[in-house]
Amino acid sequence: MAGTHRHNIDSEISITYITTSRKLTAVAALGVTIGIAIYIFMNSMAAGFSRKSDASIFKNVPHIRVYKDDEISTPLSPATHSGSLPLIVNPRVIPESQKIINPDQVLALLKQQPEVVIATPQVGVDVFYNSGRTQIAGVASGVEIAEADKMFSISETIVEGSIQALKNTPNGMLVGVGVASKMSVKTGDNITITSSRNVTKVMKVVGMFKTSNSNTDKTKSYININSARQLKQESPSYVSDIDVNVKDYDHAPAYSQQLSFLTGYKAEDWKAANETLVAAGRMRTIMINFISLSILLVAGFGIYNILNMTINQKINEIAILKAMGFQGRDVVRIFVQQAMLIGGVGIIFGLLCCSTMIFFLSRVYVGGDIGYFPITYEPEMYARGILFGLIVTFFAGYFPARKAANVDPVSIFRK
Amino acid sequence: MQPEIILQADKIGKYFYDPEKFRVLNDISFQVNRGEFVTLVGKSGSGKSTLLYILSTMDTDYDGLLTIQGERITGQQQQRLAALRNEKIGFVFQFHYLLPEFSCLRNVMIPALRLGKYSRKEIEERAYAKLKMLGLEDQALKLSAKLSGGQQQRVAIARALINDPLIIMGDEPTGNLDSKNTGIVFDILKDLAHHDQQTIVAVTHDNDFAQKSDRTIELQDGQVISTRKLY
Ligand SMILES: Nc1ncnc2c1ncn2[C@@H]1O[C@H](COP(=O)(O)OP(=O)(O)OP(=O)(O)O)[C@@H](O)[C@H]1O
Ligand SMILES: [Mg+2]
Numbered sequence: 001m002a003g004t005h006r007h008n009i010d011s012e013i014s015i016t017y018i019t020t021s022r023k024l025t026a027v028a029a030l031g032v033t034i035g036i037a038i039y040i041f042m043n044s045m046a047a048g049f050s051r052k053s054d055a056s057i058f059k060n061v062p063h064i065r066v067y068k069d070d071e072i073s074t075p076l077s078p079a080t081h082s083g084s085l086p087l088i089v090n091p092r093v094i095p096e097s098q099k100i101i102n103p104d105q106v107l108a109l110l111k112q113q114p115e116v117v118i119a120t121p122q123v124g125v126d127v128f129y130n131s132g133r134t135q136i137a138g139v140a141s142g143v144e145i146a147e148a149d150k151m152f153s154i155s156e157t158i159v160e161g162s163i164q165a166l167k168n169t170p171n172g173m174l175v176g177v178g179v180a181s182k183m184s185v186k187t188g189d190n191i192t193i194t195s196s197r198n199v200t201k202v203m204k205v206v207g208m209f210k211t212s213n214s215n216t217d218k219t220k221s222y223i224n225i226n227s228a229r230q231l232k233q234e235s236p237s238y239v240s241d242i243d244v245n246v247k248d249y250d251h252a253p254a255y256s257q258q259l260s261f262l263t264g265y266k267a268e269d270w271k272a273a274n275e276t277l278v279a280a281g282r283m284r285t286i287m288i289n290f291i292s293l294s295i296l297l298v299a300g301f302g303i304y305n306i307l308n309m310t311i312n313q314k315i316n317e318i319a320i321l322k323a324m325g326f327q328g329r330d331v332v333r334i335f336v337q338q339a340m341l342i343g344g345v346g347i348i349f350g351l352l353c354c355s356t357m358i359f360f361l362s363r364v365y366v367g368g369d370i371g372y373f374p375i376t377y378e379p380e381m382y383a384r385g386i387l388f389g390l391i392v393t394f395f396a397g398y399f400p401a402r403k404a405a406n407v408d409p410v411s412i413f414r415k
Numbered sequence: 416m417q418p419e420i421i422l423q424a425d426k427i428g429k430y431f432y433d434p435e436k437f438r439v440l441n442d443i444s445f446q447v448n449r450g451e452f453v454t455l456v457g458k459s460g461s462g463k464s465t466l467l468y469i470l471s472t473m474d475t476d477y478d479g480l481l482t483i484q485g486e487r488i489t490g491q492q493q494q495r496l497a498a499l500r501n502e503k504i505g506f507v508f509q510f511h512y513l514l515p516e517f518s519c520l521r522n523v524m525i526p527a528l529r530l531g532k533y534s535r536k537e538i539e540e541r542a543y544a545k546l547k548m549l550g551l552e553d554q555a556l557k558l559s560a561k562l563s564g565g566q567q568q569r570v571a572i573a574r575a576l577i578n579d580p581l582i583i584m585g586d587e588p589t590g591n592l593d594s595k596n597t598g599i600v601f602d603i604l605k606d607l608a609h610h611d612q613q614t615i616v617a618v619t620h621d622n623d624f625a626q627k628s629d630r631t632i633e634l635q636d637g638q639v640i641s642t643r644k645l646y
Contacts, residue, residue: 004531004532005531005532005533005534005535006531007528007529007531007535007538009525009528009529012528013514013525016514016516016517017516020516316510316512317512317514319512320506320512321525322473322497323471323473323500323506324500324501324506324525324526324529324574325497325498325499325500325501325502325526325529325530326497326501326529327493327494327497327498328493330529409473410468410473410474413464413468413508413586414464
C-alpha cells in the first residue's frame with residue numbers, strides 16, 4: 001500500500017519554483033528585508049528614546065515617592081450620644097498631617113523589600129535665596145546626599161565643587177547654576193536663605209550643578225537633611241517623603257500599591273506623577289508601531305502579489321498535480337512554503353540590514369546631555385520583528401495558496 | 416474465468432446550467448474489465464470529455480453511481496478521491512501539462528514521490544525505465560520545456576504510468592501527435608493492457624486508433640448508442 005516512504009515532494013516543488021524564478025523571489029524578499037529592517041530599526045529607536053526620556057525623568061523623580069497625603073478634617077462630626085448635636089465645621093487641611101510619623105521604621109521596612117533598590121528620606125523646603133534686597137523663590141531639597149546621588153545621579157551634573165563637600169559641611173549647599181548666577185555667588189561664598197517657616201540660615205555654597213532643565217537650575221538646591229529640618233523647625237527625625245527606587249521601574253505602579261499597603265502611607269509611582277509624559281511616550285510608541293507595521297504589511301503585499309502571479313502562471317500545473325492526486329493541503333503547503341522561504345530570506349537580510357543601521361547610528365554623537373544617539377540592539381524588537389515578519393509572510397502566502405488549492409482541475413482541462 | 420470488472424458506470428447523468436439547464440449526459444451505463452483497451456468516440460460536443468472527467472473522479476457533480484474495482488466512488492470525500500487517483504489512475508491529456516522547471520525524469524517521478532510506495536532511488540530507477548520504454552532515455556535529464564511536442568507527450572505518458580495505475584485515462588492522448596508517434600503510443604497502451612493487465616479508457620477522434628482498440632463506446636448527444644462496437 002501507499003505511504004511507506006515519505007518524500008517531501010511539496011517542498012521539492014516549492015524550492016524548484018523559487019530557484020527557477022530568482023529575480024521575482026529576490027524582489028519579494030527585498031521588500032521583506034526593507035520592511036523588517038525598518039520595523040526593527042524604528043522600534044529600537046523608539047525604545048532608545050523612551051529609555052532616554054525615562055532616564056531624564058529619573059533625574060528629578062524617584063520611581064516611587066512615599067509620603068503622607070494631606071488630611072482634610074471631616075466637615076461633619078455626628079452626634080456622639082443622644083442629646084448632643086452633630087457638629088459642622090469648614091473642611092480644612094489638618095496641620096502637622098504632612099509628616100511621616102515613624103520614619104525610621106518605615107525606611108527599614110522599605111529597605112527590606114526585595115524589589116527595593118534604594119530608599120532614602122527627603123525633606124523639601126520652599127525657600128527664598130536672599131541677595132541684598134532681591135529674593136529668589138526656590139526649593140531646597142534636604143537629602144542624604146550619597147543616597148540621593150545614587151538615585152538621581154547628581155554628581156553627573158556637578159560643574160563645581162563636589163558631593164563629598166556637601167557631606168562634610170553641615171550647612172553646605174549645592175546650588176543650581178541659575179541660582180548661582182542670579183545671586184552672583186561662586187563656590188565657597190555664603191548665601192542666606194529664608195524658609196516658609198520664616199527661619200533664616202546662612203549656608204555655604206560648596207558646589208554647583210547644571211541639569212538639562214534650566215528652570216531647575218534657577219530654583220533648586222541640595223542641602224543636608226538636617227539643615228532642612230531646622231529650616232522647617234522640625235524634630236531631628238522629621239521626614240516628609242521617602243524616595244524609593246525599585247529594580248524594574250516599569251513595574252513601579254504595581255509595587256507602589258504594595259508599598260502603600262505595607263507602610264500605610266501614600267506611595268505614588270513615577271507614572272502617576274508624570275502622566276502627561278507617560279501618555280506622550282505611549283502615543284509615540286503606538287504611532288511608531290503603527291507606521292512600521294504598515295511598512296511590514298506592504299512587504300507582505302509584495303509576496304502576496306508575486307505568489308498570485310506565480311499561481312496564475314502555473315494554474316495548469318496545479319490542475320495536473322491535483323489530477324495526479326495532490327490534496328488541497330499539498331497545494332497550500334507548496335505555496336505557503338514558497339512564501340515562507342522568500343519571507344525567511346527577506347527576514348535574515350532584514351536583520352543584518354537593521355543591525356548595520358543600528359551599529360552606525362549608535363556611534364553618531366548628537367551632543368547635548370543625550371551624547372550618542374540613544375539606540376541599541378533591542379532583543380525584544382528583534383523578536384517582534386521576526387514574529388510579525390513570519391506572520392505577515394504566512395498570510396501573504398496562505399491566501400493565494402488557498403485559492404490555488406481550490407482550483408477545479410476539470411475547469412482548467414476544458415480550456 | 417470471469418473477467419474482473421474494474422470500472423462500472425450506472426445510470427450516470429449530468430446537467431450543465433450555463434447558459435441554460437441542459438442535460439449533457441443521459442443515463443450512461445457500461446462496464447470495463449481488467450486489461451481492456453476501451454476507446455470513447457462520438458461527435459464533437461457529444462459529452463465524451465465530460466464523461467471521462469466523471470470516470471476519473473475529478474468531477475463529482477453528477478447523478479448515478481460510479482464504481483472502481485468494487486469501491487463505490489460516488490459520494491466519497493475529495494481527500495479519498497485524490498489518494499485514489501494518485502494510486503490507481505494515470506492521466507494523459509491532449510496537452511502534456513508537464514512542469515517546465517523540472518527535468519523529464521523528475522516530472523515522471525512526481526506522482527510516485529507523492530505516493531511514497533518506493534524509496535527515492537527505486538522511484539528514480541523506475542522513472543528511468545518508463546522513459547526508456549518510451550524511447551526517451553537520452554532526454555531524461557533535460558528540462559521538459561526543452562523537448563519537442565511529441566517527446567513531451569511521451570514524457571506525460573511515462574508520468575501516467577509511474578505508479579502502475581489500475582486505469583489509464585486519456586482525453587485525446589494522441590491528438591497532438593503525428594501518425595508515427597500515434598502508432599508508438601498506441602502500441603505502448605495496447606501492450607500495457609494486454610501484457611500488464613492495465614485498463615485503458617481513452618477518448619479519441621482518430622478512427623484508426625479506435626478501430627484498433629479492443630472495444631469502442633460511442634456517445635451521441637449524451638447517450639451511449641453502442642458499447643461493444645467491435646471492428
Ligand atoms: N462548463 C460547461 N458549462 C456548460 N456547458 C458545457 C461545459 N463544458 C462543456 N459543456 C458543453 O457540454 C457538451 C459536451 O462537452 P464535452 O467537452 O464533453 O464534448 P466532447 O465530446 O468532449 O467534445 P470534443 O470532441 O469537441 O472534445 C458540449 O455541448 C459543451 O458545449
Ligand atoms: Mg473533449
